[in-house]
Amino acid sequence: MLTFFGNHVLEEGDLCVYSGSIIDVLGRVGVGEQAVRSTLTRMVNRGLLRRRREGRRMHFGLTPQATRVLEDGRTRIWKQGAVNDDWDGGWTLLGFSLPDSWKRQRHDLRSRLTWSGFGALYSGLWIAPGKVDVADVVAELGLTDHVKIFHSRADESTDIGLMIRDTWDLESIAARYVTFDKRWTAHLNAGSGDDPIATRLRLVSEWLWTIRTDPRLPARHLPPDWPARPAQDTFRRVAEQTEAPAHRMARELLETVRQASNR
Incomplete structure (x- = not known):
């Protein structure tokens, strides 16, 4: 759900999306209507979404709290990247x-x-x-x-490489990148004849899941074949491929209103 709002609402600021449109898009990635409705309610109760009623239709928009969360995610995804080559020690x-x-x-x-x-x-x-x-x-x-x-x-006597291996599960982090890379490289090789809005929603959600436990450890202290770099390259290739088609489809599918007041 957060990925959906990050993909299609964050840049628009005060946009609210009709619940039926949200159900339609998330249904394209296998999320059922009841799950969508209950998630929307939970997110309203947690202060992440706000409601706006237009006639008999309920629309949902971002709160300042959700905007901060999504902007942080956007920084991690699009600005920082998964590889830390510029660590200052x-x-x-x-x-x-x-x-x-x-x-x-x-x-x-x-x-x-x-x-x-x-x-x-x-x-x-x-x-x-x-x-x-x-x-x-x-x-x-x-x-x-x-x-x-x-x-x-760290003091010179500290073995930073050993500390990193003791503190973080590098094998698990690496496995996530390898799995992501294999799945989405296969997608690239298969062509792009599928649903772009659903593909981009799955892509960004899976990338967030992949990087969420990666602390962006300094590259100089990681194995030379660290898989974050090729996985990130694959992510960005699919993201570039789906960006324009997904936004065009969103303009056609999503029923929206501007967030003039909170209800």
Whole structure:
């Protein structure tokens, strides 16, 4: 659902999409109507979507919170890329201590840290390559008083390659890239005679799933055959191939209104 709104609404700002159009597009990738409706309701309840009624039709648009989430995703996908060739040698360290009863808060913090490129150096000490600004993430979760953030460099005695292998599951990360690359290279070889809006929705969703646990580790400390680069090249080739046809189809399929008020 977030991929759908990122593909077709984020750039339009105040656009709201008719629920029937959303059901139509997600149905093209095998998502049932009831699942779409329940997901829309959950996202409204979580403050990610807002409703706008036009007659008997309900439309959905982005909230500021969802816009921030999608803009962060857009940066990861289109600007940063999957390969970190320009690491400056710095690290961001984040330490936290939460009460044992705060299971949900701990889960939410770990999930957001993973997306931001962190790995667990120790149970309450997480680390990410480069200078990562996570203060807003911590504040949004209401955990500022329980978290300490530092920016530092490793001592010469630290084996960075070993630390990386101990902190992150490189085999699992690499396997995701290999699987993605094989699947979408096969798509390129098969030609582009399918549904472009559905193809692009699957493409971006699968790429997000692939990169979500990749902290963009410094390339100099990764195996020379690290599969992120060829996978990224394949992603961008399919993305370029589907961009214009998917947007043309979206203009034909999606019934929209402008977001003049919140309801």
